[in-house]
Amino acid sequence: MRQAYRIIPVYTADVSGVCSALYELGGMVVMHDPSGCNSTYNTHDEIRWYEQDSLIYISGLTEIDAVMGNDAKFIRDIEETAKELHPKFIALAGSPIPFMNGTDFPAIAQVIETETGIPAFAIPTNGMHDYTYGAGLALAKLAERFVQPIGATKVTGATRTDISDVTSTGGFFHTLNLLGVTPLDFGPQQNADCMKQNLAKHGWQVTSTWAMGDSLENISHAAEAEVNLVVSSVGLETAKVLKDKFGTPYVIGTPVGDFTEDLVMALEQVTKNTEKKLSEEESASVGQYEPEIPYLQNRLSEPQEITLIGEAVTMGSLAAAIEKKYHKAVRVICPLETNAGLLALNDRVTKGEEEVQELLKNTKIIVADPLYRPICPRNSQFYEFPHIAFSGRIFLRGIKEGKYLSEI
Numbered sequence: 001m002r003q004a005y006r007i008i009p010v011y012t013a014d015v016s017g018v019c020s021a022l023y024e025l026g027g028m029v030v031m032h033d034p035s036g037c038n039s040t041y042n043t044h045d046e047i048r049w050y051e052q053d054s055l056i057y058i059s060g061l062t063e064i065d066a067v068m069g070n071d072a073k074f075i076r077d078i079e080e081t082a083k084e085l086h087p088k089f090i091a092l093a094g095s096p097i098p099f100m101n102g103t104d105f106p107a108i109a110q111v112i113e114t115e116t117g118i119p120a121f122a123i124p125t126n127g128m129h130d131y132t133y134g135a136g137l138a139l140a141k142l143a144e145r146f147v148q149p150i151g152a153t154k155v156t157g158a159t160r161t162d163i164s165d166v167t168s169t170g171g172f173f174h175t176l177n178l179l180g181v182t183p184l185d186f187g188p189q190q191n192a193d194c195m196k197q198n199l200a201k202h203g204w205q206v207t208s209t210w211a212m213g214d215s216l217e218n219i220s221h222a223a224e225a226e227v228n229l230v231v232s233s234v235g236l237e238t239a240k241v242l243k244d245k246f247g248t249p250y251v252i253g254t255p256v257g258d259f260t261e262d263l264v265m266a267l268e269q270v271t272k273n274t275e276k277k278l279s280e281e282e283s284a285s286v287g288q289y290e291p292e293i294p295y296l297q298n299r300l301s302e303p304q305e306i307t308l309i310g311e312a313v314t315m316g317s318l319a320a321a322i323e324k325k326y327h328k329a330v331r332v333i334c335p336l337e338t339n340a341g342l343l344a345l346n347d348r349v350t351k352g353e354e355e356v357q358e359l360l361k362n363t364k365i366i367v368a369d370p371l372y373r374p375i376c377p378r379n380s381q382f383y384e385f386p387h388i389a390f391s392g393r394i395f396l397r398g399i400k401e402g403k404y405l406s407e408i
Contacts, residue, residue: 004352004353004354005352005353006353007353007374007375008353008356008371008372008374008375009371009390009391010130011130011131011335011336011389011390012041012044012045012130012131012184012389012390012392013125013127013128013129013130013131013134014093014125014126014127014128014129014130014131014133014134014135014137015031015033015041015093015094015095015125015127015134016040016041016045016046016131016134016184017125017130017131017132017133017134017135017136017138017182017184017234018091018093018123018125018134018135018137018138019031019041019045019046019056019093020045020046020131020135020182020183020184021134021135021138021139021182021210021211021234022091022138022142022211023046023048023052023054023056023211024048024052024054024211024212024213024214024215025088025089025142025211025214025215025216025219026055026087026088026089026215026216027055027087027088027089027090027091027216028055028057028078028081028082028085028087028089028090028091029054029055029056029057029091029093030057030058030059030078030090030091030092030093031056031057031058031059031093031095032058032059032061032074032092032093032094032095032098032103032105033058033059033061033095033097033098034058034060034061034062034097035058035060035061037058037095038056038057038058041056042056044392044393045131045184045388045389045392046183047183047187047188047388047393047396048183055085055087057081059074059077059078061074061095061097061098066097066098066101069101071103071104071108074108075108075111075112075115078090078112079112079115079116082112082116082118083116086118087118088118088119088216089118089119089120089121089145089146089216090109090112090113090116090118090119090120090121091120091121091122091123091138091141092105092108092109092120092121092122092123093122093123093125093134094122094123094124094125094126094127095125095126095127096126096127096128099126099127099128105122105123105124106121106122108122109121109122119145119146121141121145123137123138123141124137125137129337130336130337130338130389131184131234131389132232132233132234132311132336132337132338133337133338135180135182135184135234136180136233136234136235136236136237136238136338137237139179139180139210139211139234139235139237139238140237140238140240140241142210142211142216142219142238143222143238143241143242143245144241144245146216146219146220147219147220147221147222147223147242147245147246148220148221148223149223149246150223150224150246173203173204174203174204174205174226174227174267174268174271175204175205175206175207175224175225175226175227176199176204176205176206176207176225176226176227176228176229176267177206177207177208177209177210177222177225177227177228177229177242177248178192178195178196178206178208178209178210178229178231178235179210179228179229179230179231179234179235179236179238179239179250180210180230180231180232180233180234180235180236180238180313181195181209181210181211181212181213181231181232181235182211182212182232182234183212183388184234184388184389185232185234185311185314185387185388185389186212186231186232186314187386187388187396187399187400188396188399188400189212189213190400191399192209192212192213193213195231195254195255196209198255198260199229199255199260199264202260202261202264203264204264204267207221207222207224207225208221208222208225210222210235210238222242222248223242223245223246223248225248226248226271226274227248227249227250227251227267227270227271227274228242228243228248228249228250228251229250229251229252229253229255229263229267230250230251230252230253230291230313231253231254231255231313231314232254232311232313232314233311233312233313233336233338233339233342234338236252236338236342239252239291243289249270249271249273249274249289249291250270250291251263251266251267251270251291251292251293251294252291252292252293252295252313252342253266253293253294253295253313253316253317253320254295254313254314254317254318255317256314256317256318256321257318257321257322257324257325258321258324258325259294259295259317259318259320259321259324260321262294262295262297262320262324263294263295263317265294266292266294269292270292293316293341293342294320295313295316295317295319295320296316296343296344298320299319299320299323299329299330299344299345299346300323300327300328300329300330301329301345301346302329303329304329304330304331304346304363305328305329305330305364305365306319306322306328306329306330306331306363306364306365306366306367307330307331307332307333307359307360307363307365307366307367307368308330308331308332308333308366308367308368308385309332309333309334309335309356309366309367309368309369309372310332310334310335310336310368310369310385310387310390311334311336311387311389312332312334312336312338312339312342312343312347313342315332315334316332316342316343316344316347318367319331319332319344329346331346331347331348332344332347332348333347333348333349333350333356333359333360334347334348334349334350335349335350335351335356353375356372356375357375360375360376360377360380361377362377363376363377363380364380364381365380365381365383366380366381366382366383367383367385368382368383368384368385368387369384369385369386369387369390369391370384370386370391370394370395371390371391371394384404385404386398386399386404
């Protein structure tokens with residue numbers, strides 16, 4: 001297979017993933033790339049661009065600077081802008097040209113932090129990976145730099161989450177962090193809010209959301225949560241960092257449909273097991289830790305009637321919900337690179353348009369972004385399920401109106 005695309009688009013790149021993950025946190029994100037390259041992100045990938053202010057910048061790399069090298073100008077421009085804006089942090093994201101030039105982003109970040117006093121860090125993107133890679137690294141950097149041990153900081157007026165919808169028993173029993181929530185996978189804020197409300201009805205309060213609809217202050221309190229819920233592959237690296245730093249266990253899955261009950265049971269079981277280990281003074285290293293992935297359990301093994309295309313965790317959870325409700329076997333096709341250990345035995349990873357097309361040949365029912373329709377068999381039943389990371393804002397109005405969710 002040629003691993004090429006001629007009919008359907010590719011998923012958005014790692015640099016856009018970084019910008020999406022850090023968009024709302026008050027930090028300054030700088031893409032080191034020629035002017036104009038940022039338009040792909042802000043006009044296509046970022047659905048918040050016209051509604052919420054941000055500190056997303058592009059360096060405006062010129063041909064002569066790329067050839068001759070001019071890191072001093074890059075540093076000076078960032079420092080001058082930071083003095084005016086006073087960002088909470090500065091994140092540097094690379095692109096293909098500085099990658100080929102061997103730009104030393106960690107060293108540049110260190111210089112900027114030393115001279116400005118503002119936390120600065122580099123995220124090793126190069127435009128050659130998909131968004132799950134970039135967004136995952138960005139959130140993991142936040143976990144490394146900003147999450148404080150329990151009791152180290154005080155809440156400063158920002159609410160952790162909207163807890164107006166409480167459980168029928170009148171309160172919350174457990175706390176968790178939602179890891180891997182970005183518009184690229186979950187669309188507008190209303191979808192993230194719906195997920196929080198769904199968990200609240202089952203007795204779980206969200207301490208922090210990484211990193212959509214929340215603040216850096218709330219995220220710094222993530223260690224206070226009992227467990228982390230990885231709702232997309234974007235949150236996996238963050239979960240590992242928090243497990244390493246604070247021993248917080250994590251469960252992988254998205255609360256969707258009838259699968260929510262299974263996910264909540266897994267969360268409760270992990271919490272009980274953790275309490276038991278603490279009482280027995282036991283601990284396990286990250287290398288020994290095996291996270292709970294409930295959507296991979298009890299999957300149907302007969303020939304698949306339904307195929308889902310998209311991100312591993314969200315589509316895997318939807319597959320589990322469909323199998324539980326309709327008793328029809330489901331297969332997930334994942335074209336994204338963050339998938340290790342996140343797919344069931346009959347699921348497939350693809351690298352190119354031809355592989356996807358081959359796997360879809362005899363599929364009866366397909367659930368995918370509308371832009372996949374041209375490569376699907378004509379006799380298949382196609383359900384549109386837009387994915388912002390794939391088709392951008394094209395179908396945003398329908399997503400906000402709940403058009404596509406009601407069809408599934």
